[in-house]
Amino acid sequence: MRSDHETPALLLGLIGDGIGESLSPTLYENEAAQHGILCLYQRIDLGVLGLGPAQLPELLTAAERFGFAGLNITHPCKQAVIPHLHALSAEARAIGAVNTVVLRNGQRIGHNTDHYGFLQNLREHLGQDHTPRRVVQLGAGGAGVAVADAILRLGASQLSLFDPASERASLLAHALQARFPQAEVKAGGNLARAMHEADGLINATPIGMRKHPGTPLPPDLLEARHWFAEIIYFPLETELLHAARQKGCKTIDGLGMVVHQAARAFELFTDGIQADAQRMANHVAQVLTRHGVIMHTD
Structure with a gap:
């Protein structure tokens, strides 16, 4: 005592x-x-x-x-x-x-608290009044489920989920579609086409961490008009985040x-x-x- x-x-x-x-x-x-x-x-x-x-x-x-x-x-x-x-x-x-x-x-x-943390970070960088429209998200695991929920709560009209485990992405898309019927939530498909239609990209995979180096998608799919949000913060600048900066994208690190x-x-x-x-x-x-x-x- x-x-x-x-x-x-x-x-x-x-x-x-x-x-x-x-x-x-x-x-x-x-x-x-x-x-x-x-x-x-x-x-x-x-x-x-x-x-x-x-x-x-x-x-x-x-x-x-x-x-x-x-x-x-x-x-x-x-x-x-x-x-x-x-x-x-x-x-x-x-x-x-x-x-x-x-x-x-x-x-x-x-x-x-990941859900809250991602929401606050996105609002600070994109503006309190910004409403995401068509978003591609890479990763449907533990962090991905919170991030996907957050982006749909912000009013995204379309969310395309991609994950190496395609069944995991499909299950998450089905659950989110039931909770957010006003949006279109889909899993998999043509990643290049989805990126062409999207205005934003989220990396919710561990790819980019020092233990998991590389990029979760080909950087040439990024265009200057995209915003890109990373949830990894060590390293603070992942390979994909660096590529996005070089392309002129609006970037949001995971810090x-x-x-x-x-x-x-x-x-x-x-x-x-x-x-x-x-x-x-x-x-x-x-x-x-x-x-x-x-x-x-x-």
């Missing part, structure tokens, strides 16, 4: 594969310090540990026993974690993916999304303490600048 003069503490973590460059530790630890909270944030890298999603039950149990207040969940566990939780927020249930797990009173509660989703998750982990997203963004920019990362302001 702590005394009235003892600094409150918060133990958090991130479960995922290839997360060695994640900015989550500095994001949460610095913001917690601004509120007088001592935060320790641990990366739980499945690749480093030689583990996979099958070990999620053991990892969740260990986190509970060690007193973690919560966990962030990333690729490839955002959907795999759901069967091991006691409850889901309404948003996480509708989206079908979890990126935030609050551990409290013996309960594991799943939330999705804003991670900051806004983290700010919302911080509030959940602390049972209501509101994070300052702008302060978090400024802190991350300073960290990246110290490491020689060029910050673009498209």
Whole structure:
């Protein structure tokens, strides 16, 4: 039992594969310090540990026993974690993916803050009044389901989903079409034709991360009239994002999304303490600048 003069503490973590460059530790630890909270944030890298999603039950149990207040969940566990939780927020249930797990009173509660983070990032870059029209999205996995939901909530009239696992894209398209009957949601087809018709492109795949180098589509399908949103933020400039800048596209990197989703998750982990997203963004920019990362302001 702590005394009235003892600094409150918060133990958090991130479960995922290839997360060695994640900015989550500095994001949460610095913001917690601004509120007088001592935060320790641990990366739980499945690749480093030689583990996979099958070990999620053991990892969740260990986190509970060690007193973690919560966990962030990333690729490839955002959907795999759901069967091991006691409850889901309404948003996480509708989206079908979890990126935030609050551990409290013996309960594991799943939330999705990716949806909120992507919405805020897109609005900041394209404008609060911008309504996307025809959008191509690459990736229908854990992050992709939240991003697709967000873009349709913004009013997209057409969403074309592409994923290496074509059945996954078809299932997501069917579910979204039922929830958003005013839009046309389809899976697969001719990617070149879809890009010719689209005004925007979203990469919601892990392709572009250092562990998954390359581009998820041929860069020559991009045209200067397209806007391009990336959800990867390490590296901050993926190969496809660089190609899009060279083409003259309006580009949106993944940093804003991670900051806004983290700010919302911080509030959940602390049972209501509101994070300052702008302060978090400024802190991350300073960290990246110290490491020689060029910050673009498209």
